[in-house]
Amino acid sequence: MKKKIDLLWISISLTCFVSAQGDLIISNFEDVSPVFDSWNTKGVDIAQNPSATGINTSDSVLRIFTSDEVTYEGVKTFPEAMDFSQLNVLSVKVYSEMAGMVLLKLEGTGVSPFEQRINYTQTSSWQELRFDMSTATSGVYTLLALFPDIDGTGDSVAWHFDDIQQTTNPHVTGEKPITFETEGADYNWIVFDNTKADNDANAFSVVDNPDPSGINTSSKAGKYVMHVGAAVWAGVKTNSINPIITTENNKWLTMDIYKEDMDTVGLKFEPPSTNGVLVTVVPQTSGQWETLIFDFTEAVGDTFPTFVIFPDWTGLTRSEETIYFDNIAWHSSKPNVTGSKNTKAQAQYSVYPNPATSVLNLKINESEIAEVRIFDIAGCMIYCSKPDQFHTSINVDSFNRGFYTLYVTSKSGITKSIKVILK
Numbered sequence: 373m374k375k376k377i378d379l380l381w382i383s384i385s386l387t388c389f390v391s392a393q394g395d396l397i398i399s400n401f402e403d404v405s406p407v408f409d410s411w412n413t414k415g416v417d418i419a420q421n422p423s424a425t426g427i428n429t430s431d432s433v434l435r436i437f438t439s440d441e442v443t444y445e446g447v448k449t450f451p452e453a454m455d456f457s458q459l460n461v462l463s464v465k466v467y468s469e470m471a472g473m474v475l476l477k478l479e480g481t482g483v484s485p486f487e488q489r490i491n492y493t494q495t496s497s498w499q500e501l502r503f504d505m506s507t508a509t510s511g512v513y514t515l516l517a518l519f520p521d522i523d524g525t526g527d528s529v530a531w532h533f534d535d536i537q538q539t540t541n542p543h544v545t546g547e548k549p550i551t552f553e554t555e556g557a558d559y560n561w562i563v564f565d566n567t568k569a570d571n572d573a574n575a576f577s578v579v580d581n582p583d584p585s586g587i588n589t590s591s592k593a594g595k596y597v598m599h600v601g602a603a604v605w606a607g608v609k610t611n612s613i614n615p616i617i618t619t620e621n622n623k624w625l626t627m628d629i630y631k632e633d634m635d636t637v638g639l640k641f642e643p644p645s646t647n648g649v650l651v652t653v654v655p656q657t658s659g660q661w662e663t664l665i666f667d668f669t670e671a672v673g674d675t676f677p678t679f680v681i682f683p684d685w686t687g688l689t690r691s692e693e694t695i696y697f698d699n700i701a702w703h704s705s706k707p708n709v710t711g712s713k714n715t716k717a718q719a720q721y722s723v724y725p726n727p728a729t730s731v732l733n734l735k736i737n738e739s740e741i742a743e744v745r746i747f748d749i750a751g752c753m754i755y756c757s758k759p760d761q762f763h764t765s766i767n768v769d770s771f772n773r774g775f776y777t778l779y780v781t782s783k784s785g786i787t788k789s790i791k792v793i794l795k
Contacts, residue, residue, distance in 0.1 A: 396459055396538040398451050398516065401432045412445035413437055414528050422532060428465050428498040433534040438521045440528075446475075446519035447533075453512040454478070456505035459538035463502045464518065466492045467532040475519035476503045483511035489522060491677040493611055498534075504617045549701035550613075552578045552592040556700070559612035561594075565603035572599060576608045582696055588628045588661040593698040596683045602690045604775075604791045607682040609642070616641050616679060618671040622702035625651075625666040630696040631683070634658050636721070636788065637697075638682035639666050641674070648676060650726040652685050654788055661698075665707060670724055670733070685791060721780065727793035730769040732778075735762060739782040746792075747777045768794055 397404050401418055410416040419435035421428065438445060456462075466474060471493050478486040486508045490501045520531035550556035556578075563575045579595040581588060596608055618641065629637055634655045642648035649671040653664040683695040722735040734744060740762055746755035754776075755766065771794055778790045 396454075398454075398462075398536040398538065399434075399449070400430065400535050400537075401434050401533075402430060406449050406451050408434065408447045408449045410436065410445075410447045412439065413447070414439045416447060419532070421534070422467055422530075423496070423498065426498050427500060428467070428534055430534060433467070433532045436520055436531045436533070438529050438531060444519065444522075446517055448515060448517035450515055453480075453514055454516070454538065455512050456508050456538070457510065460505045460508075461502050461539045462505055462516075462536070463500055463539055464536045465498050465500050465534045466520075467496075467498045467534075468492060468520070468529060469496050470521075470529050471495050472521040472531075473523045474501055475522040477515075477517040477519070478508070478513040479515040479517075480511060480513035483513060486513070488675060490617075490675050493677060500535075502617070504619050506619050506621070549699055551590055551699055552594055553590060556594070557592065559610045561608050561610050563596075563608050565606040566597075567599040567601045572597070575599065579696075581698070582630060583661060586661045587663060588630075588698055590698060593628075593630070593696045594681075596681075596695045596697070598684055598690060598693040598695060600690050600692055605682065605685070605793070607638075607680055609678050609680040611678050613679050616676040618668055618674050618676070620672060621704045623667075623669045623672050624703040624706055625668060625700065626703065626707050627664050627666065627681075627700045628661050628698045629655060629664055629683075630659075630661050630698075631655070632658055632693065633684075636682075636685045636790065637664055638680075638685040639668075640680035640682065640726075641668065641671055641676035642678040642680050643674075643676050648678075648680075648726075649674070649724045650682075651722045651724075652682075652790060654721065663699075663707075667706070667722060670722065670735075721788060721790060723778070723790050723792060727795045728768055729795065730767065732766045732768050732792060732794075734764050734766065734778070734780060736780065736782060741780060742783045743779075743781040745779045747779070748772075749775050 399405050414437040416436050418432050421430055421433050436447060462476065473489050473491050475487060475489050488503045490503065492499055492501065518533060548555045561576045563571060563573055566572050566575045575597045577595050578592055581590055581593045598606060625639060636652045636654050638650055638652040640648055640650040649668060651666045651668060653666060655662050655664060681697065684693065724733050741759045741764055743758050744764060745753055747753050773794050776792050776794065778792050780788055
């Protein structure tokens, strides 16, 4: 039986405060501390900073004890009316001994409710979560709510919040290109499914650029060694660029790739509990650097903790192969890469979500889709359609769960195979 928690008022109401930098401080739980109340928690109070180091050296913070009895628990406040037309980011510092997802919810009169989730990953240290409000409905919000551990995994765990404020600094994760000279070189890169019997943690490394004479003249690059026996979805991932907040300002990506074949390359934004968004691109050259363009417009408005690279998404029979990638950059519009050695139009295939549960979406930019066929692991064709358009959705709810090969043929006559997973 769920225990009823009485409404708890933890401070007197004060107005918001504009800092010297132009940020609007909603609460710092010291000199600016509006009224908060809580529901379904095991306790809320103003407490001493559990770790007054790093990005947060203040004395007092808000402490919330979560419960495993409910998942929809948290605190709320009614600050002065919040307008995000100028200060379009809401930031909050978080500290806990466990990782989890934090939900921000805003409500107001005459505006649609706004929700956004960001993962807290830096356990036992302060982490600043920055909620991008550029997609929020135009208008004024008068209620702010925070839900710690919204995925409901913690039992009476203390979560700490501090320095809730609006800011003009967008600081959308992904704005810094991953060049492996500085950005990306110190990330924690995790190799997965690279040989089924013995996953090689050292298959990824940062090395000297194998060919600095072409379009990529940087000194360092990422190196991935694909081993014999690796799964078709083998790759490398990182949680170090957390979170990936996809907005209109960073919905396109470019990545330089160097490989000895022209097999499909994939990038994926991956959340912890759902399928994420995978975009694949077919290179047009081999044995030299080429800039690939990835369209993540389908992910706008979502937040992801994990960034995944599939250096060779479609490989079936694996041989020992070395693949290099570099200069991963975010863009607000489709970049112009005519200065690269690639003079052909890239055929870009977006398949999402992948893995899929009920619906599989397919989009290509090269030409309209002439035919789509899906084969099961035994090689039997179980689906065929002729969409005659650039985008199509396939209902896979009745398909058996497992691995499939999707063949898509464009009207220009190009056929490409894409591995999909149903779960």
